[in-house]
Amino acid sequence: MSIEKHYETGESLPEDIYRKLLASRTFSAGSLSLRQLRFACVDLELHRKYVPGGPELIYDVDKRMSKTTQLIPPLPEDWFLGCFSHIFAGGYAAGYYSYKWAEVLSADAFSAFEDNDEKGKFRVLQKAVKETGHRFRETILALGGGKAPLEVFVEFRGRKPSPEALLRHNELLPVSASA
Incomplete structure (x- = not known):
């Protein structure tokens, strides 16, 4: 059973409803x-x-x-x-920014997997995702608090964190002319 079909009738979700659902993901x-x-x-x-x-x-x-x-x-x-x-009263004194910073780090780390997307090359993609997953495990997960968090992130990503992926995922970047 698939999510885009009605559970009783099997009728597919109309395209316009599907597009509205996608658009609602980043509303506001x-x-x-x-x-x-x-x-x-x-x-x-x-x-x-x-x-x-x-x-x-x-x-x-x-x-x-x-x-x-x-x-x-x-x-x-x-x-x-x-x-x-x-x-x-909640122990966040001068640390509330960590909510947004965690979103930046999460989106940027996830984008490392998106960077592997080579359309039509499933085997290449599969290998690249596996390598990225291994690198994630050996840096972010394995090093944990053993190194400064920024060092660990840079070791995983090869650069400092960027908010670009979060902005892109939330559709807050301008659409390029080539898109």
Whole structure:
């Protein structure tokens, strides 16, 4: 049984519905990324520059950070920081950025497997994927905390991490003219 067929009638999923399902995968990806970046920027800014009792309230810091991470300014009554327990009670102090950074690393590592895609050359692809999997096992999995994480990633990927794969997977890069 295949997922694109109705479980009772066997009728295939119409192409237009299939396309809508694909498009929904990345719906609001830009807005959601900006939201995570806002949280991370506020967290880092509060831990880097904020002076308790100083001239700026934590809410002022949030509003200032929102100017670069939101398309629509927050409402005057937006006091989300009052319940942002991740950075005040959850042990993420100055580490909220790790959510987005983990997405970058994950997408970039996965793209190492995508780089093997040679259309029409299944045996070549199969061998390349196996080699990439082996390299992943011998670096990311085997070295773990034995080396600095950046060193391990560079050993696996052959370069520093790049956000390009995450942006591509979320369809946030411009479509090239040749596509």
